[in-house]
Amino acid sequence: MDERVLTDPRRKRQFVRGMFDGIAGTYDLLNHLLSAGIDVIWRKRTVDLLRPEPGWHVLDLATGTGDLGFETAKRDPGIVVTGADVSVGMLRHGVDKERGRPECLDFLAGDAEQLPFPDASFDGVTIGFGIRNFAEIDRGLFEINRVMRPGGRLAVLEFSKPSTPLIRGIYFLYFKRILPLVGKLVSRDPKAYTYLYESVMLFPEGETFCQHLSEAGFESVEQVGLSFGIASIYTCSKL
Numbered sequence: 001m002d003e004r005v006l007t008d009p010r011r012k013r014q015f016v017r018g019m020f021d022g023i024a025g026t027y028d029l030l031n032h033l034l035s036a037g038i039d040v041i042w043r044k045r046t047v048d049l050l051r052p053e054p055g056w057h058v059l060d061l062a063t064g065t066g067d068l069g070f071e072t073a074k075r076d077p078g079i080v081v082t083g084a085d086v087s088v089g090m091l092r093h094g095v096d097k098e099r100g101r102p103e104c105l106d107f108l109a110g111d112a113e114q115l116p117f118p119d120a121s122f123d124g125v126t127i128g129f130g131i132r133n134f135a136e137i138d139r140g141l142f143e144i145n146r147v148m149r150p151g152g153r154l155a156v157l158e159f160s161k162p163s164t165p166l167i168r169g170i171y172f173l174y175f176k177r178i179l180p181l182v183g184k185l186v187s188r189d190p191k192a193y194t195y196l197y198e199s200v201m202l203f204p205e206g207e208t209f210c211q212h213l214s215e216a217g218f219e220s221v222e223q224v225g226l227s228f229g230i231a232s233i234y235t236c237s238k239l
Ligand SMILES: C[S@@+](CC[C@H](N)C(=O)[O-])C[C@H]1O[C@@H](n2cnc3c(N)ncnc32)[C@H](O)[C@@H]1O
Pocket: 016, 017, 020, 031, 061, 062, 063, 064, 065, 066, 067, 068, 084, 085, 086, 087, 090, 110, 111, 112, 113, 127, 128, 129, 130, 133, 134, 135
């Protein structure tokens, strides 16, 4: 894969949107298949840590087909959730899924790096496996901080790299070799799951990401490792 796709914001923005539009139809299936269903537990944990309250307006950014937003809406009928994403293909599948579900989500096309909302519009923000795809992560974090009210909470779920050598070895083998192969077979996109591996490798995880959150104006930044550190949830609140 051309490295400039990951390092040049303009190229990355264009590539990411097109790629998710292309794999939208198989995204949910592959997500659950490739993670053996653990992703469902991780999303539940993310909402547990956000601790949304009745009456809250929560923004689920990079909502995709809406799973994290639905999980938040499920917690209380008094919680209003808006799901925003750059990929109209992913949003369409989210809207289809919403039919026949008790939870309601307002799906909206929008870029996390240029949000169409006034300052302090939301009590909470969630992002599930989305932040690593932003073309400019810091720009996105400053925008999130802008649209959140003081005291509001943010919960970010993202892949991380396990520290235990054995788990790390298995993890890299799975992400680099098996995942692109299965992903290519099911989604028919040869690049999508190679991109997944490369974007995880480049993501400034752990302490570095916590530093980015602090610099964007968040406090009480914490990281919780999940499943041997394969993924992490970062939580913080706006000063
Ligand atoms: C891996 S999917 C995650 C979807 C969902 N949150 C989940 O938990 O399954 C990543 C999503 O991020 C979206 N995305 C990437 N960059 C974005 C941006 N700058 N603003 C909004 N959405 C973005 C993509 O279109 C895609 O739907």
